[in-house]
Amino acid sequence: MSDRVYNFGAGPAMLPIPVMEQIKEEFLDYKGTGVSIIEISHRSKEFDALLDEADTLFKELVSLPSNYKILYVHGGAQMQFSAIPMNLMNRKPSKKAVYFETGNFAKIAAKEAARYGEVKIGASSSDTNFDRIPDVDLNQIDEDASYAYLTSNNTLYGTRWNNFDNNGKVPIAVDATSEILSRKFDFEKFGLVYGGTQKNLGPSGLAMVIIREDLLGHEYPETPKLLNYSVYEKNHSLANTPNTFAIYAIGLVLKWLKDLGGVSEIEKRNEKKSKLLYDLIDGSAFYKGHAMPEHRSTMNVTFNVPSPELLDLFLKEALENGLYALKGHRNVGGARASIYNAMPLEGVQKLADFMKEFERRKG
Amino acid sequence: MSDRVYNFGAGPAMLPIPVMEQIKEEFLDYKGTGVSIIEISHRSKEFDALLDEADTLFKELVSLPSNYKILYVHGGAQMQFSAIPMNLMNRKPSKKAVYFETGNFAKIAAKEAARYGEVKIGASSSDTNFDRIPDVDLNQIDEDASYAYLTSNNTLYGTRWNNFDNNGKVPIAVDATSEILSRKFDFEKFGLVYGGTQKNLGPSGLAMVIIREDLLGHEYPETPKLLNYSVYEKNHSLANTPNTFAIYAIGLVLKWLKDLGGVSEIEKRNEKKSKLLYDLIDGSAFYKGHAMPEHRSTMNVTFNVPSPELLDLFLKEALENGLYALKGHRNVGGARASIYNAMPLEGVQKLADFMKEFERRKG
Numbered sequence: 232m233s234d235r236v237y238n239f240g241a242g243p244a245m246l247p248i249p250v251m252e253q254i255k256e257e258f259l260d261y262k263g264t265g266v267s268i269i270e271i272s273h274r275s276k277e278f279d280a281l282l283d284e285a286d287t288l289f290k291e292l293v294s295l296p297s298n299y300k301i302l303y304v305h306g307g308a309q310m311q312f313s314a315i316p317m318n319l320m321n322r323k324p325s326k327k328a329v330y331f332e333t334g335n336f337a338k339i340a341a342k343e344a345a346r347y348g349e350v351k352i353g354a355s356s357s358d359t360n361f362d363r364i365p366d367v368d369l370n371q372i373d374e375d376a377s378y379a380y381l382t383s384n385n386t387l388y389g390t391r392w393n394n395f396d397n398n399g400k401v402p403i404a405v406d407a408t409s410e411i412l413s414r415k416f417d418f419e420k421f422g423l424v425y426g427g428t429q430k431n432l433g434p435s436g437l438a439m440v441i442i443r444e445d446l447l448g449h450e451y452p453e454t455p456k457l458l459n460y461s462v463y464e465k466n467h468s469l470a471n472t473p474n475t476f477a478i479y480a481i482g483l484v485l486k487w488l489k490d491l492g493g494v495s496e497i498e499k500r501n502e503k504k505s506k507l508l509y510d511l512i513d514g515s516a517f518y519k520g521h522a523m524p525e526h527r528s529t530m531n532v533t534f535n536v537p538s539p540e541l542l543d544l545f546l547k548e549a550l551e552n553g554l555y556a557l558k559g560h561r562n563v564g565g566a567r568a569s570i571y572n573a574m575p576l577e578g579v580q581k582l583a584d585f586m587k588e589f590e591r592r593k594g
Numbered sequence: 595m596s597d598r599v600y601n602f603g604a605g606p607a608m609l610p611i612p613v614m615e616q617i618k619e620e621f622l623d624y625k626g627t628g629v630s631i632i633e634i635s636h637r638s639k640e641f642d643a644l645l646d647e648a649d650t651l652f653k654e655l656v657s658l659p660s661n662y663k664i665l666y667v668h669g670g671a672q673m674q675f676s677a678i679p680m681n682l683m684n685r686k687p688s689k690k691a692v693y694f695e696t697g698n699f700a701k702i703a704a705k706e707a708a709r710y711g712e713v714k715i716g717a718s719s720s721d722t723n724f725d726r727i728p729d730v731d732l733n734q735i736d737e738d739a740s741y742a743y744l745t746s747n748n749t750l751y752g753t754r755w756n757n758f759d760n761n762g763k764v765p766i767a768v769d770a771t772s773e774i775l776s777r778k779f780d781f782e783k784f785g786l787v788y789g790g791t792q793k794n795l796g797p798s799g800l801a802m803v804i805i806r807e808d809l810l811g812h813e814y815p816e817t818p819k820l821l822n823y824s825v826y827e828k829n830h831s832l833a834n835t836p837n838t839f840a841i842y843a844i845g846l847v848l849k850w851l852k853d854l855g856g857v858s859e860i861e862k863r864n865e866k867k868s869k870l871l872y873d874l875i876d877g878s879a880f881y882k883g884h885a886m887p888e889h890r891s892t893m894n895v896t897f898n899v900p901s902p903e904l905l906d907l908f909l910k911e912a913l914e915n916g917l918y919a920l921k922g923h924r925n926v927g928g929a930r931a932s933i934y935n936a937m938p939l940e941g942v943q944k945l946a947d948f949m950k951e952f953e954r955r956k957g
Contacts (some may be wrong), residue, residue, distance in 0.1 A: 234623050234626070234628050235622065235623065235628050235629070236627070236628035236629060238628075238629045238633055240629075240633065240634070240635050241635070242635070242835065243632060243633055243634060243635065243636065243835065243838055244633060245629065245633045246630070246632070246633060251621070251622055251630060251633075252622070254621065255618055255621040255622060258614070258617065258618040258621065259598060259614055259615070259618060260597050260598065263597070264599070264918070265597050265598050265599035265601075265916065265918065266598070266599060266601045266603075266608065266918060266919075267609070267614060269606060269609070269797045269798070269843075270601055270603065270606055270607060270608045270609060270614075271603070271606060272603050272604070272605070272606065272919065273606065273798070275919075305668050305669035305670070305673060305799065306668035306669055306673075306820050306834075307668070307834055307835050307836075308834070308835075309819070309820060309833070309834035309835075310668060310669075310818070310820045310834075312819065313818030313819055313820065313821075314818070317818070343818075343819055346815070346816065347816070427835065429835050434632045434837075434838070434839050435632075435636070435835045435836065435837055435838050435839070436668065436799050436800065436835070436836060436837025436838070436839070436840065437799065437837075452709070453709065453710070453816055455673070455676030455677070455680070455706075455818065455821060456672070456675065456676055456706055457669050457672060457673045457676065458676075458818060458821075470672070471669075471670055471671070471672035471673075472605065472606065472670050472671075472672075472790065472792050472798045472799070473670075473798065473799060474797075474798055474799025474800075474837060474840075475606055475792075475797070475798050475799070476797050476798070476799070476839055476840075477799065477837075477839075480632075553628065555627070555628060555629060556629075556635065556638075
């Protein structure tokens with residue numbers, strides 16, 4: 232593994248090294264079958280077993296209540312921008328939804344939803360370039376909305392929601408793509424939680440959707456078959472051939488997370504990792520953080536250096552030091568360290584050391 | 595590779611051994627980047643380069659006319675059952691399409707399309723359990739149809755179309771999932787050709803859609819963003835994170851096919867492979883083919899043995915002999931040898947030898 236770098240990319244992101252090594256090791260012969268996991272039928276007993284195991288592990292890791300269903304859905308997070316309104320907007324009381332605009336993906340999601348019903352922006356932090364989560368009381372959502380929608384962690388800006396208290400009158404749909412399984416999360420507070428798989432779960436092209444069962448079966452008549460969550464639920468996500476490789480890899484990631492101590496343990500590690508960087512930023516006049524301290528994400532750490540020239544040099548030297556993909560998103564500029572579950576403390580320590588050393592030379 | 599078996603599964607299916615070995619070899623470190631191809635951004639220069647290369651290879655392999663676009667679309671073939679009517683049905687002259695029912699997938703596609711407009715069944719071979727392609731003149735399609743639709747190779751039944759002559763007045767959409775790149779195919783005769791990737795192209799969860807550019811931009815207003823072919827075309831299939839692993843693997847498969855001599859060479863090999871089995875079936879009173887000889891597929895060879903007990907024994911002994919996944923689909927019964935591009939002649943020869951030996955003992 233000596234040539235491997237620490238990968239701070241926002242996604243598709245690094246996966247746990249033991250998972251990557253296992254995939255490589257058994258790539259040509261899955262469990263003695265003589266075929267690869269990617270060459271095997273999704274209706275085989277081997278695939279059935281791994282799908283069941285992934286479900287079981289996920290349920291256990293998040294203590295999922297029994298009235299929630301796990302779906303493995305085509306198309307990644309952004310396909311859900313359409314699927315969520317198509318499945319939920321048609322519910323009583325009204326064809327109306329409330330969206331909280333806390334970043335670029337929330338904006339795109341709201342725009343897509345507006346094609347299927349009325350969308351009200353419940354709150355927005357666009358005027359401060361999404362450096363915070365707006366001050367919102369989720370107990371005050373309009374009760375005539377079919378659902379409310381929020382992005383719990385905002386990848387581009389490095390912010391996250393901390394208070395999800397709500398009275399349950401309006402089901403809340405949550406895009407947790409960039410933080411799913413990174414901290415304790417009370418699924419019972421939400422109607423639907425989903426995540427594109429390419430950050431904390433596995434390879435890209437798929438999303439996991441966790442939905443409360445009473446929200447199934449209300450889709451618009453014109454919902455395409457494979458955007459209809461009920462179709463996935465009735466067929467254990469096998470209405471057609473799924474992304475079998477991604478589901479297999481997700482199972483390995485879930486097993487890795489369980490073996491390491493589960494969500495409470497990874498949450499501690501994620502806090503420790505992100506604190507290392509935030510303490511450095513807060514103690515420096517050279518680095519400037521983008522997100523307001525009270526809404527900082529433990530997954531995506533956004534910061535900048537004093538000039539564009541220094542940023543170019545920072546990114547170039549970082550790469551030379553085996554610190555990969557630190558460039559921030561163009562909407563924010565600067566640098567971003569995505570430090571998902573799979574990023575070891577050593578990687579973050581190496582980045583922090585580099586940052587200190589860079590500041591010493593250039594600050 | 596000594597523990598590998600010959601995999602006759604219908605899909606996800608075997609991939610070329612050199613491709614599988616390359617994926618394994620570079621799985622932890624893609625071209626010296628120090629990260630895996632599955633951990634890399636779809637907006638990186640490395641991914642851009644491989645996407646471009648896949649396009650170039652595909653165009654070259656099929657001599658694609660310049661007015662056709664290549665899209666890498668989420669959800670596999672069955673997502674296109676919805677996407678095709680949503681993108682094409684709204685075209686003039688009418689919200690009407692003609693479907694040719696030559697198998698189970700054509701039936702499902704027609705059912706899905708009927709949710710978006712009027713569907714006329716142009717012909718069907720259901721009364722003979724899809725053992726043939728109905729006698730159809732594609733020059734006689736109703737000219738008020740927005741498009742016509744056919745499945746060029748029927749995986750479950752082992753049949754394929756041989757005559758695609760048409761006057762071009764109605765664009766024809768073709769599901770070529772189980773035979774794409776297996777024989778010469780004149781794309782100019784069609785408006786749209788697509789294939790789920792999990793048979794002749796790569797891993798599952800994706801489809802390649804080849805569409806004539808004048809057919810873009812006619813979608814229904816309610817078409818979800820990631821079912822809208824124009825969105826894929828405008829964003830070089832990167833409107834959101836695609837199934838990067840599948841696209842990478844497809845590129846390797848296309849390169850393998852080019853190096854081996856391209857479509858004309860693989861067509862010869864496929865004819866030779868399938869002839870080995872069909873000659874055996876025709877010369878035997880023990881094995882009985884399902885598909886009518888004049889419509890036999892070179893990709894899926896369907897046959898049965900005299901009794902269910904013998905079938906169980908046949909499948910069991912085949913597996914013991916390293917011949918994997920020969921069970922036929924329940925709609926047809928019996929056995930099925932899927933011998934896609936990646937299946938070497940040696941695998942088919944080994945199956946033929948086993949079949950002869952089994953007949954000698956049990957016939």
